Amino acid sequence: xxxxxxxxxxxxxxxxxxxxxxxxxxxxxxxxxxxxxxxxxxxxxxxxxxxxxxxxxxxxxxxxxxxxxxxxxxxxxxxxxxxxxxxxxxxxxxxxxxxxxxxxxxxxxxxxxxxxx
Amino acid sequence: xxxxxxxxxxxxxxxxxxxxxxxxxxxxxxxxxxxxxxxxxxxxxxxxxxxxxxxxxxxxxxxxxxxxxxxxxxxxxxxxxxxxxxxxxxxxxxxxxxxxxxxxxxxxxxxxxxxxx
Numbered sequence: 001x002x003x004x005x006x007x008x009x010x011x012x013x014x015x016x017x018x019x020x021x022x023x024x025x026x027x028x029x030x031x032x033x034x035x036x037x038x039x040x041x042x043x044x045x046x047x048x049x050x051x052x053x054x055x056x057x058x059x060x061x062x063x064x065x066x067x068x069x070x071x072x073x074x075x076x077x078x079x080x081x082x083x084x085x086x087x088x089x090x091x092x093x094x095x096x097x098x099x100x101x102x103x104x105x106x107x108x109x110x111x112x113x114x115x116x117x
Numbered sequence: 118x119x120x121x122x123x124x125x126x127x128x129x130x131x132x133x134x135x136x137x138x139x140x141x142x143x144x145x146x147x148x149x150x151x152x153x154x155x156x157x158x159x160x161x162x163x164x165x166x167x168x169x170x171x172x173x174x175x176x177x178x179x180x181x182x183x184x185x186x187x188x189x190x191x192x193x194x195x196x197x198x199x200x201x202x203x204x205x206x207x208x209x210x211x212x213x214x215x216x217x218x219x220x221x222x223x224x225x226x227x228x229x230x231x232x233x234x
Contacts, residue, residue, distance in 0.1 A: 003161075042121075042208050042224030043162070059221070089160065102212065104152055104167030106222070110160040 004109035006092050012115045013082045021077045021112045025094030032075050035091040082116045089113045119144050121211050121225035129231040138194045138228045140209030151192045152210040204232045
């Protein structure tokens with residue numbers, strides 16, 4: 001597709017359930033980022049991939065959060081044993097290279113809104 | 118500390134009025150990028166502008182203009198002759214470029230702009 005695609009757009013989970021959120025970046029984009037956006041807040045960095053390598057996962061809030069990008073294209077963000085504080089919009093973004101990221105050429109998806117009951 | 122402050126949580130103006138969104142930032146780095154993003158109701162973040170810390174020239178793009186003042190650590194955004202389609206949440210953001218190049222964008226909490234017809 002032409003843009004960054006995320007699925008599902010909306011997910012409701014019961015506390016304790018595991019969830020998986022998918023991101024399809026723009027074809028050929030090397031850099032991929034995950035951000036978490038709580039209600040009324042700005043996005044906060046979770047993790048960064050360059051191809052299949054996860055170069056920075058310093059923003060992941062706990063070991064219940066796990067991200068992968070095994071073939072350097074599609075990425076999955078997995079949250080185990082979800083808690084209510086995990087409720088947020090999870091945004092994925094991609095750029096052609098990290099240099100394009102610094103140039104502002106970062107393209108965001110529409111996000112996956114997770115609600116944990 | 119690296120921080121972006123958008124003191125205005127929500128602003129409402131009548132269509133055709135001018136409106137300025139304030140942004141104040143903190144960084145220990147001498148080299149950095151500043152950004153503005155727009156987040157319409159659909160959720161994706163749309164890149165509007167990037168500014169290098171060495172370039173203090175103000176910029177105008179159609180009805181949008183940006184005022185970067187390093188002396189006051191501010192990067193304000195003005196919409197002239199606002200339109201209903203400008204209604205969105207606007208985020209100011211910062212990427213510090215230290216010796217260890219960073220891959221994170223630090224976002225402010227956003228300003229929700231309502232343009233009333």
